[in-house]
Amino acid sequence: MSKESIPLSVYDLTVAYHRKPVIWDVQFNIPPGSLVGIVGPNGAGKSTLLKAVMDLIPSASGRVEIFGHPYRDVRHRVGYVPQRESVDWDFPINALDVVAMGLYSKIGWCLPVRKKHRQAALEALRRVGIADLAYRQISQLSGGQQQRTFLARALVQDAELYLMDEPFAAVDAATEQAIVEILQDMKSRGRTSVVIHHDLQTVPDYFDYVVMLNMRVVAHGPVEEVFTNDNLQKTYGGRLTLLDEVSEAMRRQERTL
Amino acid sequence: MWVALRWDWNLDGWIITVGVLSAVAAALLGNFLVLRRMSLLGDAISHAVLPGLAAAFMITSSRNSLPMFLGAVIVGVLTAFFTEWIRSVGDVDEGASMGVVFTSLFALGLVMIVQAADHVDLDPSCVLYGAIEMTPLDKISVAGFAVPRAALSLGIVALANLAFVTLFMKELKLSSFDPALATTTGFNATLMHYLLMILVAVTAVASFESVGNILVVAMFVVPPAAAYMLTDRLTTMILISVIIAASSAVLGHIAALTVPGWFGYRSTTTAGMMAVVAGLILLFAVAFAPRHGIVVKRVRHHLLGLSILADDVVALLYRMDERGESLRLNANQLATVFLVDRFSIRAVLRWLRLRDQIERSSDGYNLTNEGRTRAQGLIRSHRLWEQYLVTLAGIDADRIHDKAESLEHFTDAELRSRLDQETNAPTVDPHGRPIPNEERS
DSSP states (O other): OOGGGOSEEEEEEEEEETTEEEEEEEEEEEOTTOEEEEEOOTTSSHHHHHHHHTTSSOOSEEEEEBTTBOGGGSGGGEEEEOOGGGSOTTSSOBHHHHHHGGGHHHHOTTOOOOHHHHHHHHHHHHHTTOGGGTTSBGGGSOHHHHHHHHHHHHHHHTOSEEEESOTTTTOOHHHHHHHHHHHHHHHHTTOEEEEEOOOGGGHHHHOSEEEEEESEEEEEEEHHHHOOHHHHHHHHSOOOHHHHHHHHHHHHHHHHO | OTTTOOOOIIIIIHHHHHHHHHHHHHHHHHHHHHHTTOHHHHHHHHHHTHHHHHHHHHHHOSOOHHHHHHHHHHHHHHHHHHHHHHHHHHTOOHHHHHHHHHHHHHHHHHHHHHHHTTTSOOOHHHHHHOOGGGGGGSEEEETTEEEEHHHHHHHHHHHHHHHHHHHTHHHHHHHHHOHHHHHHTTOOHHHHHHHHHHHHHHHHHHHHHHHHHHHHHHHHHHHHHHHHHHOSOHHHHHHHHHHHHHHHHHHHHHHHHHHHHHTTOOOOOHHHHHHHHHHHHHHHHHHHOTTTOHHHHHHHHHHHHHHHHHHHHHHHHHHHHHTTOOOOOOHHHHHHHHTOOHHHHHHHHHHHHHTTSEEEETTEEEEOHHHHHHHHHHHHHHHHHHHHHHHTSOOOGGGOHHHHHHHGGGOOHHHHHHHHHHTTOOSBOTTSOBOOOOOOO
């Protein structure tokens, strides 16, 4: 398979915060057109991984390639759905405004949002089932509706690789179902989605590929092959205490020099 | 007192113009400071420009405005930069690092100015309060018109800010709301941040000698904060903040001339009064804002209480009819039953009579047909909820009444029909009382 066709390859990626590594030597390839779940305990570095892929935080070493290119050359082919809590929902804008933000890079600097863009945004809201709430201020949406708004924003971006940070966190059952349907639809159109996920029970139902992360990649591959009890044990069975200790020793030594 | 007021367009007109221009210039940018929850950065920058002014003066040893302007703007932007830097390196919160940076710079500036003051009149108090009253005296000629220097420079800054906000509206919106998305889609949020900071510094410096530090800090924060209370659309918010800023400048100057007169004093500082007026407008917005205002919330809460009381009254009359009681209650007895004051019960009874839902008989109140329909809906909701709570939520039958009592007021016909479906269309509630049919209207 050529490098150009691989949506996401990560080589030896290490991200450290104040010398303390958050993810360590992470390495995997994502096959095109797959629905990928990233699972791991709290503090395993799942969000950090996505952010480092998009250069939102600096990495200490390693390399990320998206369709065979560095991120900044292909960012229009990547859509990002951040955690719902990462933004201020009291911001004075409505759902349609939020969705239209997905089109800003197509519109370009300084040009206003025009009618066709608003129509595209409305169409995306219709696809996630909340077109009737388009003109509602975003603080008046429920958690599930806010998550759908974010998803609609990713849809209008019309990307080929989607990176989603816990889209299923604290949403109602109907929203969860709606998100799953959209993910399936994207997959059927050849798009790749990489989704941070918390509910282990639904992993085999929702995803066909899984990356099991706990500071380093414990296992990655098709769900039916790697999503085993043994691997789950390794992923969730405690942090890598020795790695923690050595990084603590590094910090101590630096302080005493 | 208006008679005593000596109004001179050539003087007061220019003072107001300078005040409006500076207030509007600050308020335009302030919207984004408030929305990014960094209102204090305006404060920090406008204090920290002081060493820039002093350094420029020491280097060029002249009061030429261009180097001083540049020096101040550079230090102002450095404030934003140092704040961010100390926050990330020192791992402290933004407030703490801002506090460290701007107090140090301000102190440094004061020391430098005192040093320089031996040679020139750079007055520290003038920096704080400004000298807006003096601005009409320092005029320069523009296309044949004599225009105060301050009005010209603030006019240019206000126009520049307006152009910035209009041109980069979309980018400012995105990078303020979701900086991560902005950066990943190619609108560098850090770049937008520093562009905004440069203009904040420019505005602060331009306002410096004319209106002083305090007013510009107030205008960065107060009009946008008031506008934020009044609307939930960004463009409307910016528009309202500009109107509030301009009117507090106008009203502030008038108040500065008149208000002290009421107490037998002479006029007070205009810049201070402008900030006070803006504060009063904010207070007004906090109280009376249509959605979030304290007074409005109170009133709405009270009205809801009354409408629930009206529900309770018709439901009680219905239940009494159902039990075949011939006893009729008067207003005072109803007030005792519902534990409310007589004023509320009388208001509710009058309102119900006005809407033809109850009528007065010789010994108390009766339901009309209209009132019976309303009561029937409520009783139906109540008993369907009881059924639902027992059969589907598994709550004991003796603990459901109060829950159903609070839910019935918020249950419309559509929700009732869904309750009816989920409970398999019962005819009696868990206590064995009949559930009335849905009244078709």
